[in-house]
Amino acid sequence: MLQLYGVGVGSRLLLGTARYSSxxxxxxxxxxxxxxxxxxxxxxxxxxxxxxxxFWALIRELNVRVLPNTAGCHSVKEAVTTAHMAREVxxxxxxxxxxxxxDDTLQPDVFGLTEAARILxxxxxxxxxxxxxDLVVAERLLAAGCRVLMPWGAPIGSGRxxxxxxxxxxxxxxxxxxxxxxxxxxxxxxxxAQALETGCDAVLVNTAxxxxxxxxxxxxxFAQAVEAGRTAYEAGAIEARDFASPSTPVVGTAFLR
Amino acid sequence: xxILVNGVWREPGAAxxxxxxxxxxxxxxxxxxxxxxxxxxxxxxxxxxLADGDRVEVLAPMQGG
Numbered sequence: 001m002l003q004l005y006g007v008g009v010g011s012r013l014l015l016g017t018a019r020y021s022s023x024x025x026x027x028x029x030x031x032x033x034x035x036x037x038x039x040x041x042x043x044x045x046x047x048x049x050x051x052x053x054x055f056w057a058l059i060r061e062l063n064v065r066v067l068p069n070t071a072g073c074h075s076v077k078e079a080v081t082t083a084h085m086a087r088e089v090x091x092x093x094x095x096x097x098x099x100x101x102x103d104d105t106l107q108p109d110v111f112g113l114t115e116a117a118r119i120l121x122x123x124x125x126x127x128x129x130x131x132x133x134d135l136v137v138a139e140r141l142l143a144a145g146c147r148v149l150m151p152w153g154a155p156i157g158s159g160r161x162x163x164x165x166x167x168x169x170x171x172x173x174x175x176x177x178x179x180x181x182x183x184x185x186x187x188x189x190x191x192x193a194q195a196l197e198t199g200c201d202a203v204l205v206n207t208a209x210x211x212x213x214x215x216x217x218x219x220x221x222f223a224q225a226v227e228a229g230r231t232a233y234e235a236g237a238i239e240a241r242d243f244a245s246p247s248t249p250v251v252g253t254a255f256l257r
Numbered sequence: 258x259x260i261l262v263n264g265v266w267r268e269p270g271a272a273x274x275x276x277x278x279x280x281x282x283x284x285x286x287x288x289x290x291x292x293x294x295x296x297x298x299x300x301x302x303x304x305x306x307l308a309d310g311d312r313v314e315v316l317a318p319m320q321g322g
Contacts, residue, residue, distance in 0.1 A: 016322030026320075041321025042289065044263040044314065047282025052317025056287055059318065069321045077294065084296040085289035085316055156322065184322075206322035 002201050004037075004148055004179055005094065005126040007065070011036045012196065013226045014067065014181065015219065016206025023058050025215050030062050033219035037065045039096055039204065041072075042086055067128060069096040070116075074109070079116045083125060095120060096150065096183075098130045106156045106184075110137040114144060121145025130183050133167035135174055142178065149178055150204065153195065154185025157207040161191035165198065172199040189218075189225030196229025197237060261312045275302035278315065288317045 001008040015035040020026040030038060040059060045052045059066060068086035073079040076099065083095045099116055101109025108131050117127050121144050129141050133151045141149060151171060154160035162168060163185065172180060181202045182195040192203045205222055212218035259266050262281060269277040274290060274297060290297045291314040297305050307313065 016320075018320035018322045020320070039321050041319050042316040043319035045283070045286065045288050045317035046263070047278075047286075047315075050282070050286055050317075052288070052319050053286055055320065056318035071321055081291055081294060081296050085291060088296075088298060089287055089289045089316070089318060204322075 009036055012202040014204040019210035028216045029219040032216045034223050037067050039067045039069050041069050066090050067094050067096050070098045074100050076112045076116045080119050083120050093126045095125050096128045114140040117141050117146055118144040133164050133171050150181045150183035152184040153182045156184040158185050159187025160185050189221045192222050193225040193229035197232045199233055258309045260307050272306050274305040288315050290315055
């Protein structure tokens with residue numbers, strides 16, 4: 001079973017809660033995904049509308065673990081303060097640490113990320129850093145105290161899949177015992193299957209489900225893909241080769257020319 | 258006293274953060290607060306005095322990816 005900071009997790013699919021057409025669709029998608037972890041954020045609350053209160057009530061009814069994020073933070077200070085606020089509201093030391101460095105790609109600012117991770121790990125947070133596939137950055141994050149890495153597949157919401165499969169394979173091989181969760185950029189279930197086949201431990205998906213024609217059906221499809229990918233990884237895939245290799249035995253072939 | 262609450266200028270009757278939150282409709286709400294960019298824990302709100310021009314952020318759980 002996948003272990004994330006000592007917590008056993010049955011499902012290798014994490015689901016984001018944003019961009020659904022309605023709370024009802026979100027609820028059904030979470031159930032169809034069979035996820036045990038959903039990501040959430042903190043945003044300004046109006047004393048009149050109190051819309052966050054209704055959302056929080058909905059999430060609590062789903063009986064899933066929450067992983068709060070620091071989405072939208074562009075500096076170490078913003079991210080650290082947001083993490084403190086999230087820990088109080090959500091009652092968890094888990095934090096999906098995002099420090100954004102570039103607005104077009106939402107690429108992580110890995111320098112700010114490692115600094116924020118160092119501060120938060122020292123304060124007892126259990127940090128899930130949204131990072132790139134860069135090995136040296138990963139090394140720094142682990143040295144800071146992170147025990148999970150969340151490399152991007154592609155820019156958030158792009159649906160491009162695994163942009164740098166080689167980089168992710170390298171990351172997997174280099175940090176064999178570290179939980180790798182592909183965060184961001186997946187578009188279709190086959191992307192998730194590929195991530196799991198490659199040995200990544202889990203994927204986090206949001207837009208690909210929430211913005212699908214039928215989000216509930218797509219959530220189920222991602223659940224199946226993640227299971228298939230993980231099973232394939234455990235089964236051990238063959239090596240790709242350049243030329244054909246007959247699968248039907250050659251010995252005993254009739255001579256009929 | 259004028260303070261900025263979630264980006265909107267307000268004029269509270271009270272000066273303590275906890276009382277200001279109640280005044281502006283947050284009684285019983287699950288929220289987290291920051292003043293001038295610094296986190297203020299729930300237990301510290303009652304004795305956190307606000308000053309003219311302070312920036313108060315009141316955040317609640319929301320959808321996220």
